Amino acid sequence: HLFEPNPKKAAFLRSIKIECNLTNLTVYKEKVENYKSSFKADIITSRALMDVKPLIKLCLNISDQKTIFILWKGSEIFDEVEGLKDYDIFENGLRRYCVLKNTQSGMNTT
Missing domain, CATH: 3.40.50.150 (Vaccinia Virus protein VP39)
Known part of the structure; x- marks a missing residue:
């Protein structure tokens, strides 16, 4: 799980996830303190x-x-x-x- 509230940085992390085929990785475009789970x-x-x-x-x-x-x-x-x-x-x-x-x-x- 990666938390990045900045939209551009979160998009970059998602593109790396796809490029590297990291199926067990989730990128959240939010602050960690707002995550509910x-x-x-x-x-x-x-x-x-x-x-x-x-x-x-x-x-x-x-x-x-x-x-x-x-x-x-x-x-x-x-x-x-x-x-x-x-x-x-x-x-x-x-x-x-x-x-x-x-x-x-x-x-x-x-």
């Missing part, structure tokens, strides 16, 4: 969209205790994860990747 993601990825805690809150409707967040973040990541539990940060040059687990079991996301 019982679907729960195994993995959620994001590339420097917003701070970690607000992103977790936006994805509550598609995540559960088993969902893993893999986020491409910048230099502020250490401030963003302050107070959170169960995360790892991997660095490669200037790039920082944050992997969060168990985001719905008492994790402070305020």
Whole structure:
């Protein structure tokens, strides 16, 4: 499942889906927080969209205790994860990747 509210970007993703014959992929032209379904993601990825805690809150409707967040973040990541539990940060040059687990079991996301 891919969520992209921008019509041009969503159309691009749909064309890639067709070109690559990705039959198990669905592209939604909407914001993830507006998605209504019982679907729960195994993995959620994001590339420097917003701070970690607000992103977790936006994805509550598609995540559960088993969902893993893999986020491409910048230099502020250490401030963003302050107070959170169960995360790892991997660095490669200037790039920082944050992997969060168990985001719905008492994790402070305020």
